[in-house]
Amino acid sequence: MGILLEKKFKKFIPELYKSVIDSAVDVAQQNNIKLYLIGGAVRDLILGNPFKDIDITVEADAINFANVLKSQLNCKIISVQENLRTAKIEFGNGVQIDFASTRQEKYIASGVLPVAFNFGCELEKDVKRRDFTINTLAFLLNGVDKYKLIDYCEGFADLKSGKIKILHSKSFIDDPSRIIRALKFMVRLDFKLDSNTQKLMKDYLSEPLKKIPLERVKNELFQYFEIPKKGLYKYIIDYKVYKLFGNNPITKFEEKDLSNFKNEELQFIYFAFLVLNSEYEEERFNLTSRERKILDEIKQLLANDIQVKDDFEIYKKYNQKQELAIKIYYLITKDETVIRYSNVLSAVKVLINGDDLIKLGLKPSKDFSLIFEAVLKEKLKGKIKSKEEEINFAKKWSR
Numbered sequence: 001m002g003i004l005l006e007k008k009f010k011k012f013i014p015e016l017y018k019s020v021i022d023s024a025v026d027v028a029q030q031n032n033i034k035l036y037l038i039g040g041a042v043r044d045l046i047l048g049n050p051f052k053d054i055d056i057t058v059e060a061d062a063i064n065f066a067n068v069l070k071s072q073l074n075c076k077i078i079s080v081q082e083n084l085r086t087a088k089i090e091f092g093n094g095v096q097i098d099f100a101s102t103r104q105e106k107y108i109a110s111g112v113l114p115v116a117f118n119f120g121c122e123l124e125k126d127v128k129r130r131d132f133t134i135n136t137l138a139f140l141l142n143g144v145d146k147y148k149l150i151d152y153c154e155g156f157a158d159l160k161s162g163k164i165k166i167l168h169s170k171s172f173i174d175d176p177s178r179i180i181r182a183l184k185f186m187v188r189l190d191f192k193l194d195s196n197t198q199k200l201m202k203d204y205l206s207e208p209l210k211k212i213p214l215e216r217v218k219n220e221l222f223q224y225f226e227i228p229k230k231g232l233y234k235y236i237i238d239y240k241v242y243k244l245f246g247n248n249p250i251t252k253f254e255e256k257d258l259s260n261f262k263n264e265e266l267q268f269i270y271f272a273f274l275v276l277n278s279e280y281e282e283e284r285f286n287l288t289s290r291e292r293k294i295l296d297e298i299k300q301l302l303a304n305d306i307q308v309k310d311d312f313e314i315y316k317k318y319n320q321k322q323e324l325a326i327k328i329y330y331l332i333t334k335d336e337t338v339i340r341y342s343n344v345l346s347a348v349k350v351l352i353n354g355d356d357l358i359k360l361g362l363k364p365s366k367d368f369s370l371i372f373e374a375v376l377k378e379k380l381k382g383k384i385k386s387k388e389e390e391i392n393f394a395k396k397w398s399r
């Protein structure tokens with residue numbers, strides 16, 4: 001297998017990375033430090049998938065190692081993460097690589113992010129903190145066993161048989177976001193969930209913990225919905241993954257209505273469907289202000305279910321709302337007034353402003369907004385069009 005993997009590795013790694021890895025390996029060798037690929041890169045290498053990027057795991061302190069690299073090679077440290085002892089290095093040819101220290105993790109309380117410790121520990125301890133057996137495979141980059149695959153958890157057999165398997169029975173309790181990761185790898189790699197993993201996932205979701213860190217959940221959901229395959233949302237519903245944060249995902253929408261959205265929009269649309277009725281406060285997902293705004297606006301639209309009577313009321317309902325909020329509201333409700341607004345009314349704009357009214361000799365007051373509203377109503381009826389007509393109308397209205 002060693003020779004085969006060496007060949008695969010040489011084919012897998014892009015030219016620009018080869019020279020950089022070779023020089024980092026030389027420095028590691030002089031200092032008696034072992035370097036490994038672990039996780040995604042090893043999976044992709046073995047499966048023959050294209051190269052995305054690589055992190056190198058250092059069986060030592062990666063920040064110290066980065067400093068040694070800096071002193072001996074043409075490279076600079078561009079960032080470090082002290083708490084996880086990782087360092088990002090940019091080499092002279094522009095290639096950037098993250099170097100991570102081997103480490104252990106301890107889950108002090110259920111649902112709380114783990115504490116990292118024992119940086120630079122033996123590889124075997126490091127792999128035990130990982131999510132699935134297929135992500136524990138390590139590929140040694142230097143020394144006499146260079147290009148050897150190190151497999152402490154039978155990951156190679158699971159990779160070959162296409163199986164997603166957690167390492168221990170408390171894995172989902174330690175980190176429930178692994179449930180979404182399991183589906184992500186299942187769908188992306190076209191693998192199956194191991195039966196015990198599936199049972200433990202079901203057990204967890206039948207009695208989910210209340211206070212889990214939802215930021216990881218959100219990140220994993222976005223990564224999951226990025227996969228260019230169909231049926232992603234259905235898996236989340238079928239496996240009841242929404243139970244991580246709620247009980248009422250939106251399921252009444254038509255898949256065909258989603259075909260024209262861009263990928264980033266789709267990711268957010270599915271996320272919104274899952275969390276709009278969630279029992280958790282939105283802020284726990286660590287949403288961006290735009291994301292929060294869109295969710296709030298959809299909720300306002302859904303709550304405001306009074307029949308609108310005319311174009312002016314339709315305009316008022318949707319004007320100033322984010323386009324994506326309106327689109328998501330439509331996907332959920334199929335409210336025809338959205339079509340009228342998007343196709344016709346949204347283009348209507350009042351062209352005059354306060355300065356124009358002052359030029360007419362009016363004093364700024366709350367009447368200004370009444371004038372603008374009256375102008376808007378006339379424009380929506382199609383009775384006036386140009387700015388000049390608006391000014392004439394305002395003149396008459398204010399007499």
Ligand code: ATP
Pocket residue numbers: 038039040041129130131132135136175177178181
């Ligand atoms: P890809 O980048 O192709 O999505 P990856 O396996 O590299 O896949 P990352 O999210 O970059 O995925 O994680 C890198 C490695 O870190 C994983 O292979 C896994 O070993 C470990 N890991 C990531 N997230 C978790 C987690 N929630 N619990 C345990 N280990 C994890």
